[in-house]
Amino acid sequence: MATVADAWRPTSELEHRLQETVRAGDQESYFRIIADSELVVPVPPDRVDGMLAGEAQPSWPTQEEDGRVHVLVYTSASAMRACLGPSYQHFMTVRFGEIAETWPDNRWWLAIDVPGHGVRAALPIEARLPSWFVRQVAEGDGRPPQVGRASAPWEELRDQHRELPRESPRQEFQPANDVERELLRAAANNDHDLFLQTLAGTEVLLPVPDETDYSMRPGRPGFPWQTREVDGSTVVPVFTSPERLVEAARAAGTGTEFIKLPFSVTLRYWPDHEWLLAVNSGSPAGGTILAQQLPGLATWADQRAAQRMTNGxxxxxxxxxxxxxxxxxxxxxxxxxxxxxxxxxxxxxxxxxxxxxxxxxxxxxxxxxxxxxxxxxxxxxxxxxxxxxxxxxxxxxxxxxxxxxxxxxxxxxxxxxxxxxxxxxxxxxxxx
Known part of the structure; x- marks a missing residue:
């Protein structure tokens, strides 16, 4: 029977790194990474209104397992919802060191990415730490107690497997999804309205540098916008599928890391009024939006998003x-x-x-x-x-x-x- 762990994929750089340490059987590196991380602390749905109204203070979410009280924390909002259910929409972010400094009870344990009672989830990066080990990890010592012989590291196992064959690139353009079919039709008919209306309601892939924090978004200071120069103009590329992004990356010799977000969010936080926006660069289902069009388009896209949300x-x-x-x-x-x-x-x-x-x-x-x-x-x-x-x-x-x-x-x-x-x-x- 398939489980959440079978389908689970990391949603942040932290989770990618933890997954690698688990695969390698490297517990010490796991805890060293956790020691430098910022973790998600759930806010129970029944406490949200009180906190926002200033009538209640944040508290540690706990659950009991095998006679022990565990404080629940998670490596991302996605992990929290997978383990606690969709009703958990609110959370605080707290650094591991602060958790150790303010630990509420020496008898309690810390549970990382552990499912709530009644939730059928089992993330492969979960961990449970006694309070003394929480303090030890926060002080920089991630060495856990260990007995027996450690299993072979992931690098050794990986070398025993052959690289899977790669599919040859297709010569004829094939839209990867319905959005690209509509964009292709709009481009073929030179229909600018259809092109923009199709994009307004979709999500796009925005390239980011390797090792980018997966929680970063354009609405936060310091977001690393990726640009290129085309005919003397600065262009920001976005894509409507991984296929289009990989094609463009191969042609330009660039990386393939990206974040996925609504097109309206990309427009809202556009960083420079002189930069152009290129959709699916080099593809028949692509086009360029001029700099002078972007401010008005951004306002329209946000208004459209708000209108779609109003009824429900x-x-x-x-x-x-x-x-x-x-x-x-x-x-x-x-x-x-x-x-x-x-x-x-x-x-x-x-x-x-x-x-x-x-x-x-x-x-x-x-x-x-x-x-x-x-x-x-x-x-x-x-x-x-x-x-x-x-x-x-x-x-x-x-x-x-x-x-x-x-x-x-x-x-x-x-x-x-x-x-x-x-x-x-x-x-x-x-x-x-």
Whole structure:
């Protein structure tokens, strides 16, 4: 019978590295990697509203196994949902060292990527650590107790197998999916509207350098956009299938690493108003979008995404329910009055101190381009933050505290982009 482990694939660089150590039987390297990692701590669905309203503090999620209490943590949001079920949408990210420093009970164990009760999941990178070993790993010593003889390392096993034969490249173009069939039809008929409408509702593959953190997304500072020069213009390539990406990479001699994200997200965070966007470079199902088209296209794509979500929109908490009602009534004053008194999620670096407030010197004012303008992004729930920028550490000030300390009138304030409860406020209007 197939299990989750049979179909499981790593979704982050951390999980790729852990998988390699498990395959190699290298437990020490596994724990050394864990010691330097940032882990996902689930927030139970019944505690989300209380935390966002400031009425409840974060707590360690636990479950009992074989008479021991285990603290549950995960290597990614995907691993968390595979092990706990789809109702778990919210989480915090905490570095392993912080977990060790704030460990709640010496009798408790740490469970990494372990399934919840009643969930049929078994990830191959799961681990259980007693509290004393948690501290040892955090101090830099990843050597576990060991008896018997270790199994052969993965490199030895790998050398015993022949490389699988590779399929010869196909000479005639074959669309890899329905999106490419529509793009091919649009390109053949020179139908720009069909080309853009087809892309607006799909996901694309965005190339990234080797060893890129898989949690990185364009909406976070420092994202490594990959570009190339074509006829004196800087171009960012995106692709609609792995086949198109591999074809272009072979032709250009570049790597094949990528992240997958909605086309609208790529447009929203476009980094430079002079760069062009190339879709499926060198393919009959491709085309180039000019730089001057991108800002308007980005706004349209986000509006389209928000409209598609409206009918089935599910507010994640009471604040979002009130914002959604105000948005449907077009009650701008009511919308911002509700928002002003709420706590919001602000993306932060892993080393940002807990409890920091907007007036402090180290507060993470880190603007990113949103629709071509430097912006500070805020969110009213983890769901919209994760969908926009991926897994990230965050802090939770009130919006009132943020606008009172707003540092730069050139920065826009952007709320929940691409959702039915989104909003943008120019910097010179924020304090008013």
């Amino acid at each position: 929109f599910e507010p994640q908490n009471d604040i979002e329910g009130r914002l959604f009602d105000a948005a449907r009534r077009r009650d701008t004053d009511g919308f911002f009055t509700t928002l002003l008194g709420a706590q919001v999620l602000v993306p932060a670096d892993p080393d940002t101190p807990w409890g920091i407030v907007p007036g402090d010197a180290g507060f993470p004012w880190r603007p990113v381009p949103v629709h071509g303008r430097a912006s500070i992004q805020i969110f009213t729930s983890l769901k919209w933050m994760n969908e926009a920028i991926g897994s990230s550490r965050f802090i939770m000030p009130t919006l009132l505290d943020m606008v009172s300390a707003w540092p730069d009138t050139e920065w826009n304030l952007v709320l929940n982009p691409g959702t039915p409860i989104d909003a943008t406020m120019p910097g010179d209007k924020v304090r008013s």
